[in-house]
Amino acid sequence: MPNNRILAAVIAGAISLTSSCFAADDVPDPDFGTQGFAYLSIDGVEGHELRTSAVIVLPDGKLLFGGSRNRLIEGNPDPHMRGLLARMNADGSVDTGFGSDPNNPGLVVLPDMAPGTQQQQVETLLRLADGSIFVAGSADAFAPLTGFALKLTAQGEPAKGFTPVSMARTRLHASAVDSQGRILLVGDRPSAGLSEAIVVRLTGDGAFDTTFGDDANGIVRLAGSAAQGSSYLSSVTVVEGDRILVGGAFESQGEGLGTDFSLARLDADGRLDATFAGDGWRRFRMPDDASLVNGVDYILPTPDGKFVLAGHREDAATGVYPLLLRVDADGATDATFGDEQTPGYQPLVVAPAAWNRYPAGIVRLGDGKLLVGITYAGPGKQDFIALRTSADGQPDAEFGEQGQVQFDLAPEGIYSNLTAVALQDGRPILAGSVKRSLSSGLVDLAAVRLGDGGAIDDTIFANGFEGAPTEALTNYDDLEEGFKGTVFHHNGVTYREINNLGGVFPDGSTFDAEYVGDNVLIDDAKLLFKDFTSFGSSPNVLGFGRALIPGPNISLSPLVRATMDLDAPASAASFEAMFYENGPWGGIELHLDAYRGEELVASDSVTLSDLGGRDDLTTRTFSVAGATFDSLRFYATFDGQPSAPRVIVDNLRVMPAGAPAR
Numbered sequence: 001m002p003n004n005r006i007l008a009a010v011i012a013g014a015i016s017l018t019s020s021c022f023a024a025d026d027v028p029d030p031d032f033g034t035q036g037f038a039y040l041s042i043d044g045v046e047g048h049e050l051r052t053s054a055v056i057v058l059p060d061g062k063l064l065f066g067g068s069r070n071r072l073i074e075g076n077p078d079p080h081m082r083g084l085l086a087r088m089n090a091d092g093s094v095d096t097g098f099g100s101d102p103n104n105p106g107l108v109v110l111p112d113m114a115p116g117t118q119q120q121q122v123e124t125l126l127r128l129a130d131g132s133i134f135v136a137g138s139a140d141a142f143a144p145l146t147g148f149a150l151k152l153t154a155q156g157e158p159a160k161g162f163t164p165v166s167m168a169r170t171r172l173h174a175s176a177v178d179s180q181g182r183i184l185l186v187g188d189r190p191s192a193g194l195s196e197a198i199v200v201r202l203t204g205d206g207a208f209d210t211t212f213g214d215d216a217n218g219i220v221r222l223a224g225s226a227a228q229g230s231s232y233l234s235s236v237t238v239v240e241g242d243r244i245l246v247g248g249a250f251e252s253q254g255e256g257l258g259t260d261f262s263l264a265r266l267d268a269d270g271r272l273d274a275t276f277a278g279d280g281w282r283r284f285r286m287p288d289d290a291s292l293v294n295g296v297d298y299i300l301p302t303p304d305g306k307f308v309l310a311g312h313r314e315d316a317a318t319g320v321y322p323l324l325l326r327v328d329a330d331g332a333t334d335a336t337f338g339d340e341q342t343p344g345y346q347p348l349v350v351a352p353a354a355w356n357r358y359p360a361g362i363v364r365l366g367d368g369k370l371l372v373g374i375t376y377a378g379p380g381k382q383d384f385i386a387l388r389t390s391a392d393g394q395p396d397a398e399f400g401e402q403g404q405v406q407f408d409l410a411p412e413g414i415y416s417n418l419t420a421v422a423l424q425d426g427r428p429i430l431a432g433s434v435k436r437s438l439s440s441g442l443v444d445l446a447a448v449r450l451g452d453g454g455a456i457d458d459t460i461f462a463n464g465f466e467g468a469p470t471e472a473l474t475n476y477d478d479l480e481e482g483f484k485g486t487v488f489h490h491n492g493v494t495y496r497e498i499n500n501l502g503g504v505f506p507d508g509s510t511f512d513a514e515y516v517g518d519n520v521l522i523d524d525a526k527l528l529f530k531d532f533t534s535f536g537s538s539p540n541v542l543g544f545g546r547a548l549i550p551g552p553n554i555s556l557s558p559l560v561r562a563t564m565d566l567d568a569p570a571s572a573a574s575f576e577a578m579f580y581e582n583g584p585w586g587g588i589e590l591h592l593d594a595y596r597g598e599e600l601v602a603s604d605s606v607t608l609s610d611l612g613g614r615d616d617l618t619t620r621t622f623s624v625a626g627a628t629f630d631s632l633r634f635y636a637t638f639d640g641q642p643s644a645p646r647v648i649v650d651n652l653r654v655m656p657a658g659a660p661a662r
Helices: 008-012 453-462 526-531
Strands: 037-040 049-057 063-070 081-088 107-109 119-127 133-140 146-152 165-168 171-177 183-191 194-202 219-222 231-239 243-250 260-266 281-284 294-301 307-315 319-327 345-347 356-364 370-377 384-389 404-407 415-424 427-435 444-449 472-474 488-490 493-496 519-524 540-545 561-581 589-596 599-607 616-638 646-656
Touching (some): 037 081, 049 081, 049 415, 049 444, 063 133, 063 415, 081 133, 119 599, 133 183, 146 171, 146 183, 183 243, 194 243, 219 260, 243 307, 260 307, 307 356, 319 370, 370 427, 384 427, 561 589, 599 616, 616 646
Parallel strands (some): 049 119, 081 119, 119 171, 171 231, 194 231, 319 356, 356 415
Antiparallel strands (some): 037 444, 049 427, 063 081, 063 119, 081 107, 133 146, 133 171, 146 165, 171 183, 194 219, 231 243, 243 294, 260 281, 307 319, 356 370, 370 384, 384 404, 415 427, 427 444, 561 616, 561 646, 589 599, 589 616
């Protein structure tokens, strides 16, 4: 690839750096694996080829990969693939405590999920709130197509209390979990000679959620009229109100007449949300574009409520290539993003000699920039490609050459194929499969971690050379009482998804969304601080709900839920909360969950006292730590359903990822 730095020499130590803290952000981190590159191999007996489709970062920094293991049998060209989990330590070394095969440490081969099929692949994985791992994927070859899902313990063993899912004639590609612990899956299945996109919702025990969808079977079909063609879904994310945003492709013009970008939003019941894109489902191409191949591959929410989509498009001259686009919360194209020639869209020009190029994952970095991994096929050797853009989609000239870097993880071999991307403590992880030897049939799982020197250097300068970033405190005292809004950005935090949800109280009575409102409130509480001198800092607090009583008295307002998105990843956060307990509130649970994307990585909770008599005020500090996260969710439940105690918050403290512990 012209103008891209090929970094195979890094393996031989061509780059000599003493600390990843000072590694440039476009070169491998020397503290990871061997000079930034890490490998995990299989012994050639139990299997020969390892491939990965997904990678997540666990709370302790370890890397968990999902994919497949293939065994080669002499004289038999057929595949013998099973689902696979693999785990590396945070530094890229093999986690020898994972798996039970002493000859293949770090690997867990899944049980036969679809007997008779010979290609079984984990395509998506999640870490759930209880620390267990949810995996899903597809199986085919020599038996009917089958989608499967399974819950495993943290050590990769089948978890009790979860019924494995098997869906005939189905492919499952992506997953997410909502605020109630329900699991969303998207994929496709054959229907009347076409491919039909589907959204599936499971309960926490693996049952199909019969409250989801018109047919009460836990499955929603996303299909057009009979005159139209096939559809598929490859991405899903949960948004405000447990609504579901899904992306993929659809043959809007009819069977065989080309695919459009497809983006749909469902409400929490599984019906198209008419407040999104007019009727809930947008099928579109770039303006005045005749491309016959278009599709959405990944959805990345941003703190301002917008969504960056990583997708692909076919050009008659250059084949299939990746592109980024951004839409507003209502699904409309955001014309402030991308190339000025194609407002809202940013074509990504990579690997000019290749004929197929697709995004392999996208992450948002701490400074708001976007990093995309690219997988491709073409003549010559195949390598990892990472491409970085500004927050608005323009190629980042400070990253590699023209925003791109190429990594050869198999300098003596045939290829290194990038297939998954994640963030570990703010540093990009690029993962895939590599064939490192011309003479061996083995294919290894591999990962490279990029340095974070650029990001840390920026913060050092910003802090006057005083070292790494320190804790940020938000006490709301620089604001004026009376602010009310459904979305509120202040001091690096975006407050959104406020209440707007019905639920129950401990006495069995119920409330609706209108009762609790959907605002965040800034409240002057000077009188409160005279009686609670150890709580927060006078005069202001943060509240939730509808009503605000002006003046120095307090408007203790209902909290059902509130999401706090962070502008930059954090490693710890805490705030002081005041709430009523006893009386009508006893038994309600308050939860603070920390998320990395859609993955729960840390949590804290308390059950409100229930001693009878009058309600009374109490205070508690909620805190999460021990993981890297970019969003906090504060919410209340009673007996597993949303509830609405009276709560205020003050003194939010956030420790940026990479800052020293205190």
